[in-house]
Amino acid sequence: MNSTGTAVLASAQPPRKLWLDHVQEWLTTVDHKRIGLMYIGYALIFLVVAGVEALLMRIQLSAPDNHFLSPEVFNCMFTMHGTTMVFFVGMPILFGFGNYLVPLMIGARDMAFPRLNAFSFWISAFGGLLLYFSFLGGSGLYGAGSAPDVGWFAYAPLTAKLFSPGHSTDYWTLSILLSGIGSVGTALNLIVTIFTMRCKGMTMTRLPLLCWLYVVTSWLTFLALGPLTAAQIMLCLDRFAGSHFFDVQAGGSAVLWMHFFWIFGHPEVYILVLPAFAFANEIIPVFSRKPIFGYPAMVAASVLIGFISLGVWAHHMFTVGLGPEGNAFFTLATMIVSVPTGIKIFNWLATIWGGKIRFATPMLFSIGFLFQFLIAGLTGIMLSVAPFDWQLGNSYFVVAHFHYVLVGAILYMIFAAFYYWYPKMFGRMLSEKLGKWHFWLFTFGFHLTFDTMHIPGLLGMPRRVFTYPADRGWAMLNQIETVGGFIQAIALLLFVWNMIQSYRTGKEAGPDPWDAWTLEWATSSPPPHYNFAVDPVVHSRRPLWDRKHPESPDTHYE
Amino acid sequence: MQEHASLPRDAAKNAAAPHGETGIESIHLPSPTVWPMVLALGVTLLVAGLITNAAISLLGAVFAVAASVGWFRNVLPHERHEEVHAPVSAAERAAAVAASAGPRPAPAAAAHGQRRLTYSFLSGIEAGAAGGAAMALVATAFGMVRFHSLWYAINLMAASSFLSWSNASDAFLSGFHLQGLLAGLLIHMLISVLVGLLYAATMPIFPRLSLVAGGILGPLVWTGLAFSLTKSVAPLLGARVDWLWFIVSQIAFGLTAVWIVNLRIRFLSAEFQSLPFDQRAGLHSNEAQRSAASEVRQ
Ligand code: HEM
Ligand SMILES: [Cu+2]
Numbered sequence: 001m002n003s004t005g006t007a008v009l010a011s012a013q014p015p016r017k018l019w020l021d022h023v024q025e026w027l028t029t030v031d032h033k034r035i036g037l038m039y040i041g042y043a044l045i046f047l048v049v050a051g052v053e054a055l056l057m058r059i060q061l062s063a064p065d066n067h068f069l070s071p072e073v074f075n076c077m078f079t080m081h082g083t084t085m086v087f088f089v090g091m092p093i094l095f096g097f098g099n100y101l102v103p104l105m106i107g108a109r110d111m112a113f114p115r116l117n118a119f120s121f122w123i124s125a126f127g128g129l130l131l132y133f134s135f136l137g138g139s140g141l142y143g144a145g146s147a148p149d150v151g152w153f154a155y156a157p158l159t160a161k162l163f164s165p166g167h168s169t170d171y172w173t174l175s176i177l178l179s180g181i182g183s184v185g186t187a188l189n190l191i192v193t194i195f196t197m198r199c200k201g202m203t204m205t206r207l208p209l210l211c212w213l214y215v216v217t218s219w220l221t222f223l224a225l226g227p228l229t230a231a232q233i234m235l236c237l238d239r240f241a242g243s244h245f246f247d248v249q250a251g252g253s254a255v256l257w258m259h260f261f262w263i264f265g266h267p268e269v270y271i272l273v274l275p276a277f278a279f280a281n282e283i284i285p286v287f288s289r290k291p292i293f294g295y296p297a298m299v300a301a302s303v304l305i306g307f308i309s310l311g312v313w314a315h316h317m318f319t320v321g322l323g324p325e326g327n328a329f330f331t332l333a334t335m336i337v338s339v340p341t342g343i344k345i346f347n348w349l350a351t352i353w354g355g356k357i358r359f360a361t362p363m364l365f366s367i368g369f370l371f372q373f374l375i376a377g378l379t380g381i382m383l384s385v386a387p388f389d390w391q392l393g394n395s396y397f398v399v400a401h402f403h404y405v406l407v408g409a410i411l412y413m414i415f416a417a418f419y420y421w422y423p424k425m426f427g428r429m430l431s432e433k434l435g436k437w438h439f440w441l442f443t444f445g446f447h448l449t450f451d452t453m454h455i456p457g458l459l460g461m462p463r464r465v466f467t468y469p470a471d472r473g474w475a476m477l478n479q480i481e482t483v484g485g486f487i488q489a490i491a492l493l494l495f496v497w498n499m500i501q502s503y504r505t506g507k508e509a510g511p512d513p514w515d516a517w518t519l520e521w522a523t524s525s526p527p528p529h530y531n532f533a534v535d536p537v538v539h540s541r542r543p544l545w546d547r548k549h550p551e552s553p554d555t556h557y558e
Numbered sequence: 559m560q561e562h563a564s565l566p567r568d569a570a571k572n573a574a575a576p577h578g579e580t581g582i583e584s585i586h587l588p589s590p591t592v593w594p595m596v597l598a599l600g601v602t603l604l605v606a607g608l609i610t611n612a613a614i615s616l617l618g619a620v621f622a623v624a625a626s627v628g629w630f631r632n633v634l635p636h637e638r639h640e641e642v643h644a645p646v647s648a649a650e651r652a653a654a655v656a657a658s659a660g661p662r663p664a665p666a667a668a669a670h671g672q673r674r675l676t677y678s679f680l681s682g683i684e685a686g687a688a689g690g691a692a693m694a695l696v697a698t699a700f701g702m703v704r705f706h707s708l709w710y711a712i713n714l715m716a717a718s719s720f721l722s723w724s725n726a727s728d729a730f731l732s733g734f735h736l737q738g739l740l741a742g743l744l745i746h747m748l749i750s751v752l753v754g755l756l757y758a759a760t761m762p763i764f765p766r767l768s769l770v771a772g773g774i775l776g777p778l779v780w781t782g783l784a785f786s787l788t789k790s791v792a793p794l795l796g797a798r799v800d801w802l803w804f805i806v807s808q809i810a811f812g813l814t815a816v817w818i819v820n821l822r823i824r825f826l827s828a829e830f831q832s833l834p835f836d837q838r839a840g841l842h843s844n845e846a847q848r849s850a851a852s853e854v855r856q
Contacts, residue, residue, distance in 0.1 A: 182598075
C-alpha cells in the first residue's frame, strides 16, 4: 500500500521490493515452504472465524430460553463451525505443516510436484472462500436461507430441495468438493515425495516418524475422499438434475448418505489425528533427550490404525438400528482401534520415562496431549458400545468426546508444533513466557468447557438444540462451559499476539535451537529457498545426533 | 535469477565445488508460475456458476482453459527452471551431515545421451510408413493366397468405412475399385503414421521391453481390440477377416516400426539404456533432485 513507482526510483542500490512484488511472489510461488505457510496462515484465519462462531453459540447456550441467536442462525453457526474446523482449519493446517516439513526432513529441495502443490493449496483456499460467500449469496434466486444449516454431516432428507430451498446446501456441497480436490492433490504429492525424493542413505526404516504418519494420512485421504466426493456429486444430481439417490419417497435411501458420509467421516478424524501423532513423535523425544521408544512398533501401529479406521464407520450409525450383526461388528472393530492406539501411548510414555525432560512449551502441550488423548479415547470406547450409544448418541456427551480429541489432542499438538517449528520457519523463538501463559490458560479453559460438557450429555441434553427450558437443570453447567470457552479464546489471542510480537522481537533462533536430531535443523532458520546447498547424506534415524556425537553415533545401535 | 528452459544437462555447472573449498553451488529450482492459481480459480468459478450465474461458469471455463495451456507450456517440452546460486562455505560443506563422495560425477552416459536424444516427428512418420508397408505386404499376400487378388485386402480395409461393402461378394472385393483403393490407402496410411508416432515416442522409454511390447504385445492387444470392436460394431466385416493373417500382418508392422525407430534413435544400445528414466522419456527436470533420487534407492 505504500508502494509507488517513485519509491523504486528513489532507492539507490538494491531496488526495494514493491508491495505488489511481494504479492506476486506469493501468488506464483511453487516453493513448498511458502505454500506450507500459506496453508497454515489461511487455516489460522479460519480458526479465528470458526472460533467466533463457537463463542456465539456458547453465548446463546449460556442461559435457558435465551434469544441471543435465532434458531435459524444457530443452525447456520453449528454447521459452519463444524464444516470450517474440519475442512478449512484441520486439514489445511496439517497439510501446511506436512508441506513445510516433509521435504526438509527427508533432505529434498521441494515436493515432487511443485505446481500441483500450488494448485492444491489454491483450490482448497477458494473452496473456503466459496463456503463463506454463502452468507451473501446463499439465498440465490429463491430468497430463502443463507449460510448452510444442515449440520456438518448434512443428513438426508434435510438436504433435499424440499427442505433446503435456495442454494445454501449447494454452497456446502460444492465448497467441500473443491477442497477435496486439493486434499487429494496434496496427499498424492506427499506420498510421491516421501517415496521417491529421500536423500542419500534415508531408507524407509530411517524415515522420520513424522513422514511415516504423513504417508498413512495421505493414503487415508485417497480412500476417504473418494466416497465423499461421490456422495457430494450424487447430492448435486439430486438437487440440480432431479435424481433420487437420497430421496426416500422416490425409492432412494437416506441411510445410503450416512454410509457414504461416515465411510469418509471416520477415516477423516484419523486423517486429522495422525499428523498430531506425527508432531508428538518428533517433539517428545527431543524434549526427553532420548530416541523414540520402539520405532518399528510405532510404524506398525500407525499403519494398523490406518487400516482399522477404514472399518469402523458405522459406529456413527448405531442409533439407526444396524441389527445385531452390525452392532457387534462395529463395536468390536471400534474397540480394536484402541490396541494400536494404546501401543502408541505406551511408547510415548516409555520415551519420556527416565529421560532428561525439558518442560519447554512444546513439551507442555505434548504432555497435555497425552493425557487428554487418553481420556478422549476412553469416552470413544464407551460410545463404541452400541447400547451405551443408544442412550448417549446425539447428546452433548458425543460433543464432549470429539472435542476432547479435536481440541485436547489435535489442537494441542498443533500448538506444540507451532512452538517447536516456528523458530525454523521465521528464525526467531516464540516467547516462552507468553507460551506458558498460553498453555496454562488454555488448559484451564479447555477442561472447564469440555470436562463439564460430558455431564449435560449424561443428563440427556441433545446436541444442536438452540436453547433449553430452565427446569432441566442444565443452565449452570452450560454457563461454566461458556466461561471456559472465553478463557480459551483469550489464551488463543495470547498465542496470536506471541506469533506477531516474536516475529519482530523474538530471540534469534539459529539453525538448531532445540538441539534436535532431524534434517530440518541442519539448515538455516528460515531455510534458504533451496533448503540444502549440499545434498545431505544420512546414516541413521538421527543424522544430527551422529554429527554432534561422532564418538557414539546411532549407527552403532540401529 | 534467470528463467530458462534447461535443455542440456550441464554437468559442470551443477557439480559441487571440491571438498573443503568455498564455492558457489548453482541449483535449479522450478520457476514460479501463476497458472496453478489461475486454474484453481477457474475451476472454482466454473463450479460457483452453478449456484450464481452461468456467466460466472463461462468466465471460469475461460480461466481454466487458459491456465491449462499456460501450465502445459510451463512444463512441456521442458520444465522451466530458475537458477539459484547458493554460496557453500567450507564450514557448511563440512556441516553436510556426513561426508558425501565429493563432486558428483556427471552420469557417464548423459553426455552421449544428449547427442542421441533426437526425438523427431520424422522418425515416427518413417516408422509408421515402413511398418505400414510391411503390413500391406502381408495383407496383400493374404489376398493373393486366398483369393488370388491383389485388391482384396485393400477393399476389405475400405469396407470399414463403406459398411455396405461388408456383405458384398468375394468376387466384388477381389476386383479393382478406385474408390476402394483410395479410401483403403487413406485409412491405412493415417493409422500407420499415428501408430508410428506413438512408437517413436514410447519405445525409448522402456528400451528393454520394446521388442516384446512393440513387436508382439502391442499387435496382439490391437488385434484383440479390433476383433471385439468389429464383432460388436460390424459383425459382417469381422467375419470376413482372417484373424490369423491379421495378427501376422500386425506383427510385421510392429517389428518393422521398432526397427526403424531404433535406426533413428539407437535406443536398443547399451549406452542409451543406461540413461536415467527422465532422459529416456524425453523429459528434463530438476536434475539435482532427480539424480539424487535415482542414487538413493539402496
Ligand atoms: C482419534 C481421534 C478421534 C477423533 C478426531 C474423533 C472424532 C469424533 C467425532 C467428530 C465424532 C462425532 C461425529 C458426529 O456425530 O458429529 C465422534 C464420534 C464417535 N467416536 Fe470418536 N474420535 C476419535 C477417536 C475415537 C476413538 C479412539 C474411539 C473409540 C475407540 C471413538 C469412538 C467414537 C464413537 C463410537 C462415536 C460415535 C458417537 C455417536 O455418534 O453416538 N472415537 N468421534
Ligand atoms: Cu468415528
